[in-house]
Amino acid sequence: MPKNSKVTQREQSHEHVTESVADLLAHEEPLDYKSSSLNVGGAAGKKVPQLEVPENDGRPAWNSKLQYILAQVGFSVGLGNVWRFPYLCQKNGGGAYLVPYFILLLIIGIPLFFLELAVGQKIRRGSIGVWNYVCPRLGGIGMSSLMVCGFVGLYYNVIIGWSIFYFFQSFQYPLPWSECPIRKNGTLAIVEPECDKSSATTYFWYRQTLNTTSTIAESGGLNVKMTLSLFVAWIIVCLAVIKGIASSGKVMYFSSLFPYVVLFCFLVRGLMLKGSVDGIAHMFTPKLEKMLEPQVWREAATQVFFALGLGFGGVIAFSSYNKIDNNCHFDAVLVSFINFFTSILATLVVFAVLGFKANIMNEKCVVENAEKILGYLNSNVLSHDLIPPHVNFSHLTTSDYAEMYGVIKTVKEGSFSQLGLDPCVLEDELNKAVQGTGLAFIAFTEAMTHFPASPFWSVMFFFMLINLGLGSMIGTMTGITTPVLDTYKVQKELFTVGCCIVAFLCGLLFVQRSGNYFVTMFDDYSAGLPLTVVVILENVSVAWIYGTKRFMQDLEDMLGFRPYMIYFYLWKYVSPLCLIVLISATVIEMAISPPGYNAWVQELAQERFQSYPPWALAMCFALIIVAMLPLPVVFIARHFNLMSDGSNKLSVSYRKTMMKDMSNLEEQDEARSILGAKPGEVPSSVPTRKAYLTPGGNKPLDPNSLSPNSCYGTSYQNAAISPTTPTTPTTPVTPESDS
Numbered sequence: 001m002p003k004n005s006k007v008t009q010r011e012q013s014h015e016h017v018t019e020s021v022a023d024l025l026a027h028e029e030p031l032d033y034k035s036s037s038l039n040v041g042g043a044a045g046k047k048v049p050q051l052e053v054p055e056n057d058g059r060p061a062w063n064s065k066l067q068y069i070l071a072q073v074g075f076s077v078g079l080g081n082v083w084r085f086p087y088l089c090q091k092n093g094g095g096a097y098l099v100p101y102f103i104l105l106l107i108i109g110i111p112l113f114f115l116e117l118a119v120g121q122k123i124r125r126g127s128i129g130v131w132n133y134v135c136p137r138l139g140g141i142g143m144s145s146l147m148v149c150g151f152v153g154l155y156y157n158v159i160i161g162w163s164i165f166y167f168f169q170s171f172q173y174p175l176p177w178s179e180c181p182i183r184k185n186g187t188l189a190i191v192e193p194e195c196d197k198s199s200a201t202t203y204f205w206y207r208q209t210l211n212t213t214s215t216i217a218e219s220g221g222l223n224v225k226m227t228l229s230l231f232v233a234w235i236i237v238c239l240a241v242i243k244g245i246a247s248s249g250k251v252m253y254f255s256s257l258f259p260y261v262v263l264f265c266f267l268v269r270g271l272m273l274k275g276s277v278d279g280i281a282h283m284f285t286p287k288l289e290k291m292l293e294p295q296v297w298r299e300a301a302t303q304v305f306f307a308l309g310l311g312f313g314g315v316i317a318f319s320s321y322n323k324i325d326n327n328c329h330f331d332a333v334l335v336s337f338i339n340f341f342t343s344i345l346a347t348l349v350v351f352a353v354l355g356f357k358a359n360i361m362n363e364k365c366v367v368e369n370a371e372k373i374l375g376y377l378n379s380n381v382l383s384h385d386l387i388p389p390h391v392n393f394s395h396l397t398t399s400d401y402a403e404m405y406g407v408i409k410t411v412k413e414g415s416f417s418q419l420g421l422d423p424c425v426l427e428d429e430l431n432k433a434v435q436g437t438g439l440a441f442i443a444f445t446e447a448m449t450h451f452p453a454s455p456f457w458s459v460m461f462f463f464m465l466i467n468l469g470l471g472s473m474i475g476t477m478t479g480i481t482t483p484v485l486d487t488y489k490v491q492k493e494l495f496t497v498g499c500c501i502v503a504f505l506c507g508l509l510f511v512q513r514s515g516n517y518f519v520t521m522f523d524d525y526s527a528g529l530p531l532t533v534v535v536i537l538e539n540v541s542v543a544w545i546y547g548t549k550r551f552m553q554d555l556e557d558m559l560g561f562r563p564y565m566i567y568f569y570l571w572k573y574v575s576p577l578c579l580i581v582l583i584s585a586t587v588i589e590m591a592i593s594p595p596g597y598n599a600w601v602q603e604l605a606q607e608r609f610q611s612y613p614p615w616a617l618a619m620c621f622a623l624i625i626v627a628m629l630p631l632p633v634v635f636i637a638r639h640f641n642l643m644s645d646g647s648n649k650l651s652v653s654y655r656k657t658m659m660k661d662m663s664n665l666e667e668q669d670e671a672r673s674i675l676g677a678k679p680g681e682v683p684s685s686v687p688t689r690k691a692y693l694t695p696g697g698n699k700p701l702d703p704n705s706l707s708p709n710s711c712y713g714t715s716y717q718n719a720a721i722s723p724t725t726p727t728t729p730t731t732p733v734t735p736e737s738d739s
Contacts, residue, residue: 059124060245061321067249071318072335074256074471076309077342079159082468083439085307085343086283086350088299090431093290094283098344100291100300105340108578109304111570112535114332114563115542116310118551120319121328122558126483127313130320135541140634142483144534145313147627149479151526152312154503155519156476157237158510159437160469161229163462165209166441170458177204178449197605201446206600209441213514214601216521216616220513227511231504238500240470241477242493244485245321248474255467255474262464263345269457270352275426279355280348282430298585301578302528307339309472311531311538313479320482329555329563350439357447358429365424366401372421373404381419386411398424437516440465520597521612525620529586530627536579537631543571595620 062068089097123130128142169176180195180203195203206212213220240251270276290296309315319328370393376382386407391400401424409416444461451457480499485492510518542551548568556562595617598607612620637643 059321061323062245062249065326067252068318068322069331069334070252070256071245071249071475072315072331073338074252075314075318075475076307076335076339077256077259077468078472079440079465079468080303080307081339081343082346082350082465083437085303086347087439088303089283089347090351092293092296092299093287094285096286096288096291097296097300100297101304102340104297104301104304104578105336107570107574108301109308109310110332110336111567111575112310112539113308113315113336114329114567115539115571116315117319117328117332118555118558119542120316121322121324121326122554124320124324126317126320126486127479128483129486130316131538131541135545137635137638138537138541138545138631139638140630140632141534141537141541142313143630143634144530144628145311146480146483147630148527148530148534149312149314149476150503151522151623151627153473153476153480154507155510155522155526156469157233157473157503158226158230158507158515158519160236160466160473161226161233161511162209162437162441163465163469164232165225165229166445167459167462167466170455170462173455175445175449175454175458176208177201177445178454194602194605199442199446201442201449203605205437205441205445207602210516211513212516212600215599215610216514216517216597217613218514222508223511223513223515226515227508230507230511234500234504234507236470237473237477238497240474241481242496244481244492245318245478248478251474252471255471258467259464260342260345262460263342263349265460266349266457267345267352269451270349270356273352273356273451275355275357275359276352277355278426279351279353279358279430282355282427283347283351294585298582298589301582302586305532305535305582306527307343308336309475311535312476313483314475317478317482318475324558325560327559329559350444353444353447355430356450357443358426360447360450361429362398362424362426365422366396366398369405369421369424370396370401372419373408376419382408382412398426517597517599521616521620522623524595526623526627529583529590529624532579532583532586533628533631536576536583539571539576539579543576548572 062071089095091097119130119134123133125133126142127145128139131141132139177200180191180200182189183192192203194207198206210226211220211223239247241248305311319331322328373382373387374393377384377387386404388400388403388407391404405421405423408419408421412419445458448454448457448461477496477499481492481496484490484495509515510522542548548571551571552563552568594611596609596611599610600606601608634643
């Protein structure tokens with residue numbers, strides 16, 4: 001054997017041997033020692049070929065490291081980076097928000113992202129197979145993860161459908177949302193009242209795109225335009241994932257890189273616009289007192305959590321197609337920081353454009369209020385003496401208006417409110433926080449109507465949203481298909497097409513006229529709490545049940561180096577504690593906040609908060625319960641041996657690798673036995689058994705004392721005690737104690 005091999009290093013080491021349960025897998029298919037050339041009872045000189053493990057075990061693999069990194073980046077960088085992170089920055093202290101976000105990224109985000117990458121790469125299975133292996137009783141983790149992926153995929157693709165609709169509407173000049181439509185009433189032509197009360201972009205979104213109802217209880221029937229858009233979205237997603245990573249990997253080259261091209265183009269263009277610097281300065285002006293508010297830290301933790309796609313299963317699925325010795329620690333750090341800097345880049349773009357929009361709206365406010373003042377001057381309501389002599393109404397600046405506004409307010413203090421004048425302060429426009437669809441489909445689209453060549457920028461923007469959404473949808477669909485295809489022998493293409501068809505039919509709920517309210521419901525309730533519970537159970541199962549020391553040893557065997565010791569404490573203590581606090585804060589927030597949604601009231605042409613009716617409230621809690629139901633069901637079923645522990649579904653390549661290592665160890669043991677034998681002594685044909693030592697001492701594990709239901713062990717077969725003795729199943733290994 002090579003001197004630098006891992007097995008040789010172990011034999012030469014004086015340290016206590018720490019074996020993971022993976023080494024026990026080597027006994028599942030015993031070698032034939034009767035026919036071994038080292039067995040004197042066998043045929044003399046007859047050699048049996050050494051067990052060779054093929055490099056390609058049939059599992060698909062990434063064509064290159066770049067393709068894999070782009071897939072992980074495409075999955076983690078999504079719509080939330082563009083329309084959620086900038087809003088949280090603005091709301092929670094501007095530049096000061098980056099401090100808690102970065103701290104939580106280091107102590108929660110990167111360690112848990114590294115953990116998911118490592119278990120997927122080591123076990124080479126999807127989420128169901130991974131957690132069945134780590135701890136069969138907690139095998140429901142993978143199933144809950146799959147359920148959440150299903151719920152999120154249903155409504156997430158609806159957002160892609162909205163972007164597709166806007167994308168095709170952008171191929172016209174002027175843009176259809178740039179002006180309010182005109183309604184003809186006989187010989188009179190009047191502006192549409194609903195549009196006149198709101199704005200052209202708001203009207204186009206709520207009336208011409210969604211044609212939304214005033215309450216969630218009013219279905220209003222299917223919206224044909226949105227139904228067709230959703231159908232196109234599912235066709236695109238289906239074509240991207242139908243061949244697994246063979247097709248999705250190629251799509252990622254474009255869908256992951258194109259958004260960065262658009263963001264940089266928008267940043268350059270935005271910085272050339274008037275007022276963009278005001279927006280960026282407003283964005284990054286730190287409000288340090290905000291850092292002391294617990295709510296800021298809770299929202300930062302939630303954003304870190306969802307930005308990296310933890311718990312969805314997509315991270316594990318993508319990682320399972322890697323080579324076993326891939327440096328997943330480097331991948332975790334790289335993808336996490338790419339995600340972070342993408343969020344900052346998107347924030348710069350958003351507030352450069354919103355700063356431009358704020359200046360436009362502020363100037364519009366000045367013009368409208370100047371006309372009011374002129375009317376009051378002509379009707380002698382206001383005296384001309386109140387107007388500073390240098391003020392020119394034909395070229396009125398914002399500073400001139402502010403000065404004039406201050407004088408009038410001081411002199412007419414008693415009756416000032418009756419004049420109906422607005423202060424027109426730029427800061428007030430910049431403080432109007434918008435997020436989600438309000439940012440992408442209303443605020444940003446309104447800003448783009450003032451761009452030169454606005455259709456071009458609109459096409460680029462919505463094509464970027466489509467690609468951002470597509471990257472996340474590919475990861476979400478992979479989180480569904482990979483564990484199912486690993487667990488059940490079904491045809492990949494047929495299963496993928498079936499999933500897309502079922503998802504489209506279920507997605508019709510979101511393309512009825514009240515569908516926007518169901519999107520809000522699923523976004524609020526289907527993923528937040530269930531995913532947090534899933535991730536903390538992932539953390540606990542690895543750090544406390546499988547054992548952090550054992551996991552660190554597995555990583556050293558896999559990567560060729562031992563990860564930094566800080567990960568031991570982060571996985572074992574810091575991350576679980578932070579996740580428990582996050583879960584508690586989420587539950588408290590849900591308890592004190594009245595469940596409801598913002599409904600568009602057509603008569604008022606504005607949004608109003610409305611509480612969910614009883615049936616919708618029951619639906620909200622049903623989403624949470626259904627997503628988390630596999631956790632207790634699988635635990636109870638396996639505790640009472642009512643269902644299989646999934647041991648027969650472990651990765652074939654993983655078993656073969658462990659068998660190869662074990663066979664090499666046994667050959668060395670046999671060689672030592674022969675070399676050290678006394679003259680005339682016949683070496684035993686029984687392979688020398690290794691003592692599986694606990695991490696804390698020299699005492700080997702006693703197979704007779706192991707619990708049949710203990711975690712991370714399943715009923716794997718050990719090698720025969722002797723060549724004539726039939727193989728007998730042994731019980732799984734007990735959890736490691738790190739104390």
